[in-house]
Structures are given as C-alpha cells and as structure tokens.
Amino acid sequence: MGVADLADYPWDAVAPYAERARAHPDGIVDLSIGSPVDPTPSVVADALRAATDAHAYPQTMGTPALRSAIASWYERRRGVPGLTAANVLPTVGSKELVALLPLLLGLGPGDVVVHPRAAYPTYEVGARLVGATPVTADDPAEWPAGARLVWVNSPGNPDGRVLDVASLRAAIDRARELGAVLASDECYAELGWEAPWDAEPIPSALDPRATGGQLDGVLSVYSLSKQSNLAGYRAAFLAGDPDIVGRLLTARKHLGLMLPAPVQAAMAAALGDDEHVAAQKERYRARRAILKPAIEGAGFRVDASEAGLYLWATEGRDAWESLGRLAERGILAGPGSFYGTHFPQHIRLSLTATDERVAAAAERLTARS
Numbered sequence: 001m002g003v004a005d006l007a008d009y010p011w012d013a014v015a016p017y018a019e020r021a022r023a024h025p026d027g028i029v030d031l032s033i034g035s036p037v038d039p040t041p042s043v044v045a046d047a048l049r050a051a052t053d054a055h056a057y058p059q060t061m062g063t064p065a066l067r068s069a070i071a072s073w074y075e076r077r078r079g080v081p082g083l084t085a086a087n088v089l090p091t092v093g094s095k096e097l098v099a100l101l102p103l104l105l106g107l108g109p110g111d112v113v114v115h116p117r118a119a120y121p122t123y124e125v126g127a128r129l130v131g132a133t134p135v136t137a138d139d140p141a142e143w144p145a146g147a148r149l150v151w152v153n154s155p156g157n158p159d160g161r162v163l164d165v166a167s168l169r170a171a172i173d174r175a176r177e178l179g180a181v182l183a184s185d186e187c188y189a190e191l192g193w194e195a196p197w198d199a200e201p202i203p204s205a206l207d208p209r210a211t212g213g214q215l216d217g218v219l220s221v222y223s224l225s226k227q228s229n230l231a232g233y234r235a236a237f238l239a240g241d242p243d244i245v246g247r248l249l250t251a252r253k254h255l256g257l258m259l260p261a262p263v264q265a266a267m268a269a270a271l272g273d274d275e276h277v278a279a280q281k282e283r284y285r286a287r288r289a290i291l292k293p294a295i296e297g298a299g300f301r302v303d304a305s306e307a308g309l310y311l312w313a314t315e316g317r318d319a320w321e322s323l324g325r326l327a328e329r330g331i332l333a334g335p336g337s338f339y340g341t342h343f344p345q346h347i348r349l350s351l352t353a354t355d356e357r358v359a360a361a362a363e364r365l366t367a368r369s
Contacts, residue, residue, distance in 0.1 A: 010121065010338050017327040024330025029361040031291075032332045034309055034350035036229040038283060041276035044228060047269035054261035060253045062090040062237075066264045069271040070237050074220075077274070078189070078204040086242040087215070089249055090259050090267065093234035094187055094223040098122045098151075101183060102130045104251045105244075107148050114143050115151040117342045118159040118312070120185070123151045136340055140174035147180040155188040155202060155307035158339045158348040162192070162307050165203050168210035176217050181244060187223040187236075188308035190277055191284060197307050206240055215241045226309055227277045228270045235259070235267045284309065287351045287358045294362035295349065303346070311349045312336075322347050329364040 014032060021028040061067070064085070071083040091097040099122050102113055113127035117136045127134040127149075137143055143150060152171050154163035163171070168184070175182035184205030192202050203210060206220045219240035225231035238245070252258070259267075270276075292302060292311055300313040300322075315322055319335040326333055326347075336346030353361070 011334075014323070014332070014334065017323045018332050020324070020327040021330045021332045024364075026330060026360060029331045029353060029357045029364070031349040031351075031353055031361065032334045034352045036225065036231050036352050037354050038229050038280060040229050040233075041270070041273070043273045043276060044230065044233075044266045044270045048233075048262045048266040051262040051265035056261070058258050058261040058264060060256075060258040061085070061249055062088070062259070063261075063264050063268070066090060066268045066271075069268040070239060073271040074204070074206065074239055077201070078186075078206065078220075079201060080204055080206040080208070080220075080239075083206075083239055084242075087245060088237060088239045089245050089252070090235075090237045090264060091221075091252075092236070092257055092259055093225070094185070094221055094236040095122055096234075096257070097221060097236065097238060098185065099126045099129065100257075102126045102132055102149055104248050105149060105181060107132045110146070111148040112144055112146040113149045113151070114147050114180075116153050116156060116340075118156060118161075118336075118339050118346075119151070120153065120157045121338060121340075136342070140171050143174055143178060143180075145178065147175075147178045150175045150178075150180050150182045151185060152182065152205065153185040154205075155186075155191065155197075156304070157185075157188065157308060158310050158334070158336070158346075159303065159312040160188075160193075160305035160308040160310055162197055162202055165207060165209045168203060168205050168207065169212075172205065172210055172212075172218055181217055181219065181241075183219045183221060185221050187221070188226060189222070190227045191281060191309060192307040193285065193288060194306040202307060216243075217241055219244060224267060224270050227280060229280065230266070230270065233263050233266060235263055235270070237267075283355075284351045287353070287355065290358050290362045291349065291351065294365040298365040300347075309351050311351075312346055313349060314343075314346045316345060319343075319345055319347050329361075331361050331364060 067085040070088040074080040109131040111132040115123035124134040223236040334348040336343035
C-alpha cells in the first residue's frame, strides 16, 4: 500500500454539517477538530523572533539547548529523571511521527501494529502505509504474537482515558514479552481534570515505576500544540530507549526530517516556562466547566473524559444523527466513527473554542427546543 491508496480524508464528510451549523443566526461554534484558538505565549514568540537569523541548516537531533530542555522537562513535569541527549529527539509535529514510525522502525507486511479501540486514526494510517496489519485492543492480554509496535494513548484522544502506573507497567511488560516497541502518545498529559488527575501528574510510560528503571523498548511522544498553543509551529518530540532513538535519528537525517532552527529555539523557551502552561490549562478548565454540564443537560452522557482536550459523549443514537441535531443549533462536533468502528454512537467535542463561543454553545444547548 502507498500514500495514493489511503482513503479519503475523513473530515471531508463533516462539511455538510459545518455548512448547516454556519447557517445559525449567531454563527457556528466549531468544536470539531480541536485546533488551538488562544494566543501563542509571548515567551515563545519572543524566542522565535530572536532566532530568525537561521542561515545554516538546522540539526536533525536538535540543538544542545533544546535537547537539554526536553530532558529537564521530563524530569520536572513527568517524573522521569536521568534522560540525556541520546534519549530525546525533536519531531516535525507529532502526527508526522505517528504516521511514519512504522516505516522508520522497518515494519512491513506480516507485522502487527496494535492501537487503542478508541483511537487517533493516524495510528492505523501508519500501519497501512507499510502494509502492516492494524489491530485494535486495549487489554495487553489481547495483544497478538507478531506485534512489532504497540501504541498506547494517555490521556486518550478522543476519549480522555488515563492509564495509571499499574496499567502502563502491564502494557510495557506485555510489549517486552512480545518483542514489540511500546510507543506512548502523551500529548494531553498536562490537562488532567478529574480525580486523581486534577491533583497529581498524569504518569508517563517512561516513569521508572512503569519501566522498572529500564527504558528498553519504550518511547514517549509529546507535542507542544495543546499545552503551549504551538500547533502552527509543528513542535513535538519523543524520548526513551536510546538505541531506538538513535535508529530514528539516522533515518530522519536521511529523510531530512528536521525542525527549523527558530522553532527549536521557541520549543526550548516553551519547555522552560511552566507559567504559560498553567494559564492555558485554566482556560480549558473554565470552558470544560461550562460545556460539560450543558451537553449533559441536552441529553448526552459524557464517558471517560477525565483528562485531555475533549468530551466523549453519546445520546444513544447514531453519531451522524447527533451531529445533525447539534448542527441545527449551530454546533459542530466530530463523529465517533472517525476514531474506530467500536463507537458509532459517540461524538467528540473539543474545548478549543473561545470563551465567547463556548458560552454560546452552552446557551444553545440549554435553550428549550
């Protein structure tokens, strides 16, 4: 299979619902894709501007300042001590990495890529791109022989489910038993809402309590798009097993997969500043506090969603019917079918809309039909 064989981009199917929502007298409230709407922090933008004299080729492995910032961030924010430059690698956003990881690891026909049942669709795209077989399973006991790559996602997209240390340890143990690489997509880890994650850090797969103190076979993937409003910068990174990181670095050098030097400087600044992250989390907390009771009051049940950037909701009917009902109120959501075949009655609503638009959505949802 090649790129030309991939299915049509799924979000194109939402276009008629977006058109219907735009017809609302007060305009559309777009809670579908989840693109950040808040300003890029000044500490980041200033660092980018200061680095615009970028006449030389950037380093694929990242500047020493960026590699140090990534390692320090893992220790300070994720409870992962002792990482060095050999453990970390910047990437051109996280979606690129998710899509290309099976290729960069040398997977192909006959290999299995495991991913969650409710899943970001790019896990499957990456598997199919190289002719590997995607398998959906949340329980490590169900992961098959032949698995070469296992994706876990905590907090989950779309469902906001968090894996605790015991769950991560079970996943790592099973992946090692199978001889598979375990890649943990942790892009929403700063956004915990419900107990215990409202008070304690969401654990990383690199946490020594999960790995047993050994990083072999384990990768953590993170993005600054959500915590720092850097989606337009394509600023992400991975960390973990130095042997795997080294192999990925070599492949990425050959392919020219390098971050622009100004973006690397901006990333280092973002990773060193916790204040803007706390401020952004508070914005999302306030929007969630308005949107969640409104959607529940409109007849939806919110499942999981204990962390992350979305509400995973159902009203017990086909998701496309729910999308139509919301579009009549000028609200656009995403259908659960985009995230696998197991959730045809769920929709995903993003917290990435302005305060004014979230308030408008809540007002429309609570108004009597």
